Amino acid sequence: MTDATTKQKRTFEETLSRLEEVLAKLERTDCPLEEALELFGEGMELVKDSRIKLADVENKIAILLKESGQIAPFEAEEDR
Numbered sequence: 383m384t385d386a387t388t389k390q391k392r393t394f395e396e397t398l399s400r401l402e403e404v405l406a407k408l409e410r411t412d413c414p415l416e417e418a419l420e421l422f423g424e425g426m427e428l429v430k431d432s433r434i435k436l437a438d439v440e441n442k443i444a445i446l447l448k449e450s451g452q453i454a455p456f457e458a459e460e461d462r
Contacts, residue, residue: 394435401428 392400404425408418 392431394432394439397428397432397435401425401432404428 404421407413408421408425413421
């Protein structure tokens with residue numbers, strides 16, 4: 383399975399779990415610089431993927447609420 387295929391099939395929970403693994407490895411004091419750089423890049427991709435998945439779910443919920451007549455838009459934390 384390629385990285386793109388793995389990324390597409392990974393659930394939100396699996397993505398968060400992998401991100402936790404990456405962070406744990408980065409927090410080790412014995413992590414070589416090259417490995418840390420690769421892990422950092424992977425972590426950034428995981429965060430990006432998680433944000434996309436969350437935005438998709440928020441949009442689906444907004445559509446469902448609108449269809450049921452219960453319009454309740456989401457607010458970004460920065461907007462609060």
